[in-house]
Amino acid sequence: MRVFAKRSPIESTPSTPSADLSIIIVSWNVWDLLRACLASIERASQPVDAPAATRKLNVNGDSFTLEVIVVDNASSDASATLIPSRFPWVHLIRSEQNLGFTRGNNLGYAQAAGRFIYFLNPDTELADGSLARLLRTLVDEPTVGMVGPRLRYGDGMAQNSRRRFPTRLTGFMESTWLSQWWPSNPWAVHMHMLDWPDDQRHDVDWLVGAAMLARREALEQIRTPSQAGPFDEGFFMYSEELDLCKRIKDAGWRIVYVPDARVIHYEGRSSEQVVAARHIHFNRSKVRYYEKYFGHAWAEALRGFLLLEFRWQRLVERAKRMLRHKRALRSARIAVYDEVIESTLTPNR
Numbered sequence: 252m253r254v255f256a257k258r259s260p261i262e263s264t265p266s267t268p269s270a271d272l273s274i275i276i277v278s279w280n281v282w283d284l285l286r287a288c289l290a291s292i293e294r295a296s297q298p299v300d301a302p303a304a305t306r307k308l309n310v311n312g313d314s315f316t317l318e319v320i321v322v323d324n325a326s327s328d329a330s331a332t333l334i335p336s337r338f339p340w341v342h343l344i345r346s347e348q349n350l351g352f353t354r355g356n357n358l359g360y361a362q363a364a365g366r367f368i369y370f371l372n373p374d375t376e377l378a379d380g381s382l383a384r385l386l387r388t389l390v391d392e393p394t395v396g397m398v399g400p401r402l403r404y405g406d407g408m409a410q411n412s413r414r415r416f417p418t419r420l421t422g423f424m425e426s427t428w429l430s431q432w433w434p435s436n437p438w439a440v441h442m443h444m445l446d447w448p449d450d451q452r453h454d455v456d457w458l459v460g461a462a463m464l465a466r467r468e469a470l471e472q473i474r475t476p477s478q479a480g481p482f483d484e485g486f487f488m489y490s491e492e493l494d495l496c497k498r499i500k501d502a503g504w505r506i507v508y509v510p511d512a513r514v515i516h517y518e519g520r521s522s523e524q525v526v527a528a529r530h531i532h533f534n535r536s537k538v539r540y541y542e543k544y545f546g547h548a549w550a551e552a553l554r555g556f557l558l559l560e561f562r563w564q565r566l567v568e569r570a571k572r573m574l575r576h577k578r579a580l581r582s583a584r585i586a587v588y589d590e591v592i593e594s595t596l597t598p599n600r
Contacts (some may be wrong), residue, residue, distance in 0.1 A: 277355035318448030381512040396469030396504025399458035400512035459494030490536035539598030544567030
């Protein structure tokens with residue numbers, strides 16, 4: 252463990268005194284992607300004379316000021332060093348530990364001045380006009396608490412970016428071995444809204460967290476006073492946007508999918524760096540969501556099912572290794588499954 256003497260665990264550049272829109276980006280070791288993301292924001296906005304950390308966005312003749320807050324989660328690459336020189340208008344917050352996605356966003360939110368908050372992944376790029384279209388929806392429709400764009404992968408393929416809330420059986424059928432055997436099962440179809448075309452604007456239950464623009468009023472209504480921002484910090488990463496949208500909807504706000512606003516999402520580069528941790532956080536967060544909304548019995552049933560799934564996958568990999576089929580790959584997967592099983596997938600409280 253590294254020890255830092257006479258330094259705060261969090262260092263920050265000065266924040267913007269006021270802004271209409273705050274864009275919050277939590278980043279970890281993805282400088283190349285983050286640079287492209289910030290460059291797309293730079294192209295979508297214009298500089299203003301003062302303060303230096305503010306830019307402006309023109310939306311159908313109206314001018315909105317915006318600030319960009321980057322929370323660097325103790326990256327070991329050059330992100331924290333390069334941001335101030337390449338993008339001096341960014342408000343940079345340096346953390347000396349990896350706070351995770353939820354705590355990082357809450358930290359950025361606590362320093363945000365905007366009446367609208369855009370939670371944006373570092374592995375995204377804004378298409379022309381997308382930010383203005385999303386913001387216009389919130390400005391024109393006061394009952395809308397959050398909006399989200401249509402996402403596209405880097406190769407241009409569509410990424411499903413709107414969802415219905417999961418049912419009690421969804422967690423057993425979605426992103427498990429059962430979904431591989433039966434990909435068109437009704438639970439997955441229902442949650443992923445595969446029965447709706449992705450080029451139609453409509454109200455949804457929740458949005459993929461890569462790009463979510465929210466009204467501060469809605470976020471403040473659901474924010475727990477003990478936490479700095481609206482995210483439940485019991486979710487280190489994954490399912491945090493599902494939980495956030497659930498609470499926004501329960502508070503009476505609408506959530507709208509806006510397909511003519513488009514964002515490129517390269518997806519998963521931060522989480523891909525630690526494979527076992529990705530599996531652990533993803534499934535632990537599923538269990539925590541079940542605990543929170545479906546009760547302890549359902550959460551324990553899901554946790555037991557997921558652990559059984561990983562034990563089965565480990566058994567399959569061991570059998571393949573015994574047959575000398577890609578032994579290095581099998582050993583690596585077995586090590587990952589060992590770590591997941593040892594974690595017990597017990598959720599954070």
